[in-house]
Amino acid sequence: MSTVVMLPVIRARAVEAAALALPQPTTAPASVAAEPAPAPLVMVRRARRSDLPAMMELLDRYARRGLLLPRTPEQVRRQLADFVVAVDVTGVIGCAGLRRYPGGMAEIVGLAVDERSQGRGVGRHLIDALLDEARALGLRRVFALTLQDGFFHRLGFRTTSVAEFPEKIALDCSACAKRATCAEIAVVLDLDD
């Protein structure tokens, strides 16, 4: 039996995200009276099994470019409960997960927004949903290892040392083929700030 669980925080986020007015390309000259195009609705909600193919497509695409760690469908399926997705009328346009560690710590993983939807606040809404969830769980710190530190800085994260996250190093970095040349930057947000 499959049960779709929408956490209260995600439901609240969905309402807010549904009201998100994403910018539309303007094709008509200003002098021509035209019906305003309806703003596309974007909802952030808990990931479902049926989202897996679209999530894998996104995650694989960015993993091939070295922007995300490669993940197998089986790994993502096992972590599905940790993920939220952003959806519009076209389907899944973004995803992100919250991987928990002992000591009230969690990592943002698998953050990806489809190129066609970037720059419209989708990434911010995904992270906001995960931060709401982390706060609801009573977590203290959320971190990410990223090449997009500028994005995280816009959301209030600060740069720190990877050495602050020994559990992450033990789980992923120690066995990573790129560990000697890794350019990823550690960013962290203290939730009680």
Ligand SMILES: CC(C)(COP(=O)(O)OP(=O)(O)OC[C@H]1O[C@@H](n2cnc3c(N)ncnc32)[C@H](O)[C@@H]1OP(=O)(O)O)[C@@H](O)C(=O)NCCC(=O)NCCS
């Ligand atoms: C990084 C990524 C998730 C951002 O998603 P997005 O939906 O385009 O971001 P948003 O529109 O929500 O941006 C939120 C803010 O961050 C800024 N921003 C976005 N990407 C940025 C970047 N790479 N550098 C600096 N600022 C950035 C935006 O300008 C916006 O600023 P504002 O608050 O002044 O409006 C997206 O570009 C992506 O999927 N990249 C490829 C995969 C990847 O690198 N994932 C990160 C792995 S940790």
